[in-house]
Amino acid sequence: MDGKRAEAFSDGVFAVAITLLALELKVPGGEGPLSHRLVEIWPAYLAYVVSFLSIGIMWLNHHTLFNHVVRVDRLLLVLNLLLLMFVAVVPFLTEVIGDELGEHMRGGDATTVMVAYGLLMIAMSICFSTIWWYVAFRRDMLDARLEQEAVRRSIPRFGIGFVAYVLTTLIALVSPLAALVLFGLTALYYAFEHLPAARQLDPDAGPGAG
């Protein structure tokens, strides 16, 4: 069983989830001119951008990871399903963020939703790390051209992302808005920091280009 159709299905879920994000954008009704009402919901746009980057870059790394997977088994597919189960919840919480940061700005509720968002990011991060750890452990699933050493070195790197998500979730207790921005920056960090495995296969790629 190869991973092609698992990739196609995952691509579908990532693509639908990322596109549904914008469906949650709603212009508030009311008496003011539309230009005010469109600007008023800027936290919803910020949440849209952060969630779009988070899902998009998660997809990008999923793509890189499965590029190195030559064989999948049932357990890997179930772990992947678990990851997708959390990915599909992102639009729901993104809408709640837009509502809470935008309309009420009440400390309590804004904190609640950003902590929930942080826990969701942590759950996705754990699933992703488990998948990588699982295929790295069962070496017959990985492309044989990857150096054992490079694979081993890659594992602690995921730990950094995990720690970043936990710290940002704690920051949400103090400033929900700062936490939202930090989640966006973490996604951008992951956009250019990649699984070292890829670099091993393509030694000519310069930094930020491989």
Next chain:
Amino acid sequence: MDGKRAEAFSDGVFAVAITLLALELKVPGGEGPLSHRLVEIWPAYLAYVVSFLSIGIMWLNHHTLFNHVVRVDRLLLVLNLLLLMFVAVVPFLTEVIGDELGEHMRGGDATTVMVAYGLLMIAMSICFSTIWWYVAFRRDMLDARLEQEAVRRSIPRFGIGFVAYVLTTLIALVSPLAALVLFGLTALYYAFEHLPAARQLDPDAGPGAG
């Protein structure tokens, strides 16, 4: 006519249906703090998880089945369409479950929706078994490497799933919540129990890994 594009279309429907599940999650309005309102809708989360696993694992088995199909005909494509017609209804009933178990907890309505959900699961199970039975009967559609004997033995196994769905639907008459949990467990059982055909092709795969 090979099955590649039928798989691509089915992957699309499965991926959209599974991602739309989360679109049905709605935070109730009201006066209480968001943390209470987020926790209050736990039956909606449970329904989400159960439906996600049910569709996800149905996809997984669909994937395994079509891996062994070397040729499709019009009737198979129409049967597949019928299966997808039921799959696409799952988000609708999942939303109703969240509403009924969450808001009212009235015995009558919660029972109604769980019985409807059970009938939907039974309908999907019948479609899936019919597809497998049809390709097993018309041997020129199946990969020739499958042993005739293994294919025959696989057919009664589907009967077990069918009986599980019928029994769980009956349990819904007594306890809708217990039925919902049992549907989730049935999905998990199907995650690791697979079409024996796959094992025949890959004799080295250990239990739970093939």
Next chain:
Amino acid sequence: MDGKRAEAFSDGVFAVAITLLALELKVPGGEGPLSHRLVEIWPAYLAYVVSFLSIGIMWLNHHTLFNHVVRVDRLLLVLNLLLLMFVAVVPFLTEVIGDELGEHMRGGDATTVMVAYGLLMIAMSICFSTIWWYVAFRRDMLDARLEQEAVRRSIPRFGIGFVAYVLTTLIALVSPLAALVLFGLTALYYAFEHLPAARQLDPDAGPGAG
């Protein structure tokens, strides 16, 4: 430029449109027990089944057609886009049908929506025929193994579907419900009646199996 990515994109639109159909199903609020309210919306279920079959079988024939296309050009892609533009509107009108046949049953409004639905079906039928006519006319786009004669004979067949849609739209003026059922039957007819081209390539396929 081959047609692979056009097929992938079309599959996506067909799959999303067909799955969104169920998103339009809504249980009416109100005082009655859920079982009554679920049964009450039976016209919405009927509309769902008819539209699912219509889109599903349109996809099936799209699949068969593009199987024979070896080269695509810009005009063909634009025609295909036009077809998809009508396909994506089906969920919108399906929802209106459910509302109008279900809630009001007022002759005037039910007639209006079924005539609109009929016009949509006619538009899809015209786009599909134009695509087939275009690739049949520019023979370098079609698989060379198709017999010229078989291709020519296939063109009037589409006319039958067109006439069926026009007649059913006229019937909607008298009985909207009968028209809805007839649209479903027309879709089923197309499920088993196929482009003769396919039969020419696969002379061993029996009736209903190729």
Next chain:
Amino acid sequence: MDGKRAEAFSDGVFAVAITLLALELKVPGGEGPLSHRLVEIWPAYLAYVVSFLSIGIMWLNHHTLFNHVVRVDRLLLVLNLLLLMFVAVVPFLTEVIGDELGEHMRGGDATTVMVAYGLLMIAMSICFSTIWWYVAFRRDMLDARLEQEAVRRSIPRFGIGFVAYVLTTLIALVSPLAALVLFGLTALYYAFEHLPAARQLDPDAGPGAG
């Protein structure tokens, strides 16, 4: 890393965004007959057609561009993600256009939404040009059969589209409706005007057919 899965993911986002456009169509409630209420929302249909063509033809050119890309890197994937982030917003603004042009026709609000739509089109145009400029600049990403000269000549052409979008956005200040029609015509222009690269590879293709 080749571009296949990036194309599959992009196809998914384009297909979902284009199909969600129709989800924004809503029949207004009210006392009048359905036929009046269906006709009343004609600006929403016009916005649907213009946005469908805009996304569809953006997909078409994306398809043509990636056909010539033989290698992708992280930066290209992030640029592509940025493009998709704007594409996914189109259904949101399309719904607002339908509402504002249809219900209120107030000069101020209609102007606001059409200027916002214009800015969105400009953003998509900039992303698309940047992607083309990036792959044209790093020649190892482009199919070696493309003539250097043809690639260079293609770059100013995108400038024309950019200027058209800016001018149309300015026209929106005077007539929102005229601007909407002009955006549709610009999309149609792009449908038949294509990346010159394609013509270089296929010298036999006549005008409008390559």
